[in-house]
Amino acid sequence: MDRPEVVVLASKYSATTGPLSNASYPTDIPGxxxxxxxxxxxxxxxxxxxxxxxxxxxxxxxxxxxxxxxxxxxxxxxxxxxxxxxxxxxxxxDDRRISDFEKRLLTYFPIIQKLIRRCLxxxxxxxxxxxxxxxxxxxxxxxxxxxxxxxxxxxxxxxxxxxxxxxxxxxxxxxxxxxxxxxxxxxxxxxxxxxxxxxxxxxxxxxxxxxxxxxxxxSTGFQTQKFALPIYGINGCSLDEQWSETMKAYRGITVPNFPNLFILLGPNSRLGHSSVIIMLEAQLKYIVETLLYIDKNNLRSFSIKQNVYDAYNQWIQSKLNKTVWHLGGCHSWYQNAKGTVTTIWPDFTWIYHLLMKKFDYQNYILEK
Structure with a gap:
């Protein structure tokens, strides 16, 4: 049953479709x-x-x-x-049922649970x-x-x-x-x-x-090198067109020519070693900090500067080129067709948290 089309107008947008959402079927198997x-x-x-x-x-x-x-x-x-x-x-x-004794112990001594989480x-x-x-x-x-x-x-x-x-x-x-x-x-x-x-x-x-x-x-995976929804920016440019060569974003969250747009778990902000919830928390904090700054200064739009965007992506690819995701001897959904790693954050998550701690307004084009 087709649902009626709904038009929603907003001044800020957050694309939260997730990187693993559109199913991928084989295109090279006849019949x-x-x-x-x-x-x-x-x-x-x-x-x-x-x-x-x-x-x-x-x-x-x-x-x-x-x-x-x-x-x-x-x-x-x-x-x-x-x-x-x-x-x-x-x-x-490494999974098992938590005993009643352990539950009581964690209830009375929550510091133990925090210690376990830290160790993990x-x-x-x-x-x-x-x-x-x-x-x-x-x-x-x-x-x-x-x-x-x-x-x-x-x-x-x-x-x-x-x-x-x-x-x-x-x-x-x-x-x-x-x-x-x-x-x-x-x-x-x-x-x-x-x-x-x-x-x-x-x-x-x-x-x-x-x-x-x-x-x-x-069980053939997802379309990880293509955004789940069509998104259009300045002069009708689509995100797919801008990413036709390779997917890129500034700190995985903003893209030139797409003002007032946030992308959660965008390019090079996913993980190959830990939980992406850690990355989402950092990105959500960055979004809140950005919106607070925009509201406080009565700004109409923000857009990442092209030179900042380019320098950031050159830096992150230089790091990725030394990692297992580039040198490990495989081709995976972490990479595009050319072998460029477009999905993975190459370093510690705490470093990403430090990068996303404050809105770096000086790196953006801000308009009132």
Whole structure:
């Protein structure tokens, strides 16, 4: 049912659609529209699908797949084919139920909970030394993850298939304690040959093998190099046009030619080592500081200066070029088609917080 169009007028805008919102489907596999079974994308889940006694294919082995594959396997499917293009690095999920005693302890001594959170935060920040600064600690971290893989996967051939050939952190590191056990279930088969075509009731791999399936689940990620909504700035210039070569923003939040626009989790303000909530908190503080300054000085508009924008992006790319996200030996959704890292913040989160602490009005064109 189509909803009526609503026009909203405002003087300041904040684009908060999130970087992982628009589903991405393969464009290089012929025959998708010929498939006569049921299919959906993990980002556009079809709740009407009945998996019982069905032959199911999950295409992709990223963050969404490692969550849905173990669940689908438990739905009494007859066969589950997992089509893998590239294997991810997996670390175990250190999760458990908090006991009643621990709950009481944290209630009476909240300082303990704060201490735990601090330890967790700094343990994640320490990964920047491996991922961002490429310290030798990266070898220790990778050996720890590899030892977990060897312990979980006993079959030598399967172990070879799920071992990534690039450095830990180059692609998104995934957290799961049931991914490896699920791949070893008798009704699960990992397929590492790329898909050649889709037929009405089957998938054909590049080596000619045919896999009869009733359901296809596309776990093929999101459109991370394109903004989720069309946005237009000065003289009708669209954000897509301005970002046609590469996505860029000043501190991940403002763009020239788009006055009074904030972008949350914009280019190079997402993380490959910790929680993006930390970045969102810094950006929201910056937005509030900006709005307070605008209101106090009775300003009509603000827009980042082009030279400041250019210098900032040159600086951040110079840092990224020395990190695992550029040198790690993979191509990931962190990068655009040319290999430029457009998504990741390359340093400690506390440094980003310091950058975003105050509105740097001197770097903006301000108009009354």
């Amino acid at each position: 998708i529209d010929q498939f006569q079974g049921q299919m959906c994308h993990t980002a556009e889940w079809d709740k009407t699908i009945d998996f019982k006694n069905k032959r199911v294919a999950v295409v992709g082995t990223g963050a969404s797949a490692i969550q849905v594959v173990p669940e689908i396997q438990q739905m009494n499917v007859s066969e589950l084919f997992v089509f893998q293009r590239t294997p991810p690095w997996i670390i175990p999920r 935060y700094w343990s994640r920040e320490a990964l920047v030394l491996s991922f961002g600064y490429r310290w030798p600690t990266r070898y220790v971290n990778q050996e720890l993850v590899m030892s977990n893989l060897n312990r979980e996967i006993k079959d030598i051939e399967l172990r070879r298939k799920v071992t990534p050939p690039w450095d830990l952190g180059c692609k998104r590191v995934l957290i799961s304690s049931d991914w490896y056990p699920t791949l070893q279930k008798p009704n699960v088969k990992l397929v590492t040959n790329r898909i050649r075509e889709i037929k009405s009731h089957s998938i054909i791999s590049q080596n000619g093998d045919e896999y009869p399936v009733d359901i296809i689940i596309w």
